[in-house]
Amino acid sequence: MYTIFYIALLVCCFLCLYRIGRGPSAPDRTVAIDILGIVVVGFCAISSLDTGKDFYLNIAMAWALLSFIGTIALAKFLEGRSFDE
Amino acid sequence: MSDIIGYILIIIGILFDIFGCIGLVRFPDVYNRLQASTKCVTLGTIMLLVGVAIISGVGPTASRAVICAVFILITSPTAAHAIAKGAYASGVELWENSVVDKYAEHVNKESS
Numbered sequence: 282m283y284t285i286f287y288i289a290l291l292v293c294c295f296l297c298l299y300r301i302g303r304g305p306s307a308p309d310r311t312v313a314i315d316i317l318g319i320v321v322v323g324f325c326a327i328s329s330l331d332t333g334k335d336f337y338l339n340i341a342m343a344w345a346l347l348s349f350i351g352t353i354a355l356a357k358f359l360e361g362r363s364f365d366e
Numbered sequence: 367m368s369d370i371i372g373y374i375l376i377i378i379g380i381l382f383d384i385f386g387c388i389g390l391v392r393f394p395d396v397y398n399r400l401q402a403s404t405k406c407v408t409l410g411t412i413m414l415l416v417g418v419a420i421i422s423g424v425g426p427t428a429s430r431a432v433i434c435a436v437f438i439l440i441t442s443p444t445a446a447h448a449i450a451k452g453a454y455a456s457g458v459e460l461w462e463n464s465v466v467d468k469y470a471e472h473v474n475k476e477s478s
Contacts, residue, residue, distance in 0.1 A: 296387035308453035323411040326418045338430040349441040359452030
């Protein structure tokens with residue numbers, strides 16, 4: 282059962298990677314990076330349930346934080362402003 | 367019983383994830399892609415985390431999963447709004463069959 286979950290989330294990750302590689306403009310790639318970060322958080326949660334080790338959820342929390350900060354920085358860079366406006 | 371509810375939540379969440387990522391690949395425009403993928407993937411991942419919390423029971427694992435879900439619920443719409451504003455400011459055109467652009471009227475009203 283967990284194998285099906287892993288394969289489905291891997292399909293999600295590869296669809297995001299397709300959009301990162303193919304995307305015609307920079308905002309397309311930024312959207313795909315954001316979505317990839319959220320999908321990987323779900324992947325960590327499934328890994329934690331599968332293996333019974335709960336440090337995977339610490340990785341998920343750290344990943345969500347870093348993904349959010351990176352996305353905000355990229356969006357502000359696209360908008361042409363500095364980080365605190 | 368709680369195991370069954372948790373697995374059903376996880377399966378529905380992963381289906382939402384897959385639909386969101388298919389929308390990310392198939393839609394024609396930055397704004398359409400943003401709208402489809404951000405909402406679907408946020409809901410799917412939150413359902414997945416809640417399912418993990420229900421299966422693992424009350425304890426440190428469930429509390430961390432709930433904290434993670436609340437954090438994603440707060441930050442994902444913020445990031446999507448920032449990306450949409452940045453994409454508009456960096457000059458990405460709307461899809462040719464789009465029918466309305468309220469933000470352009472707003473910007474013109476502010477500048478004039």
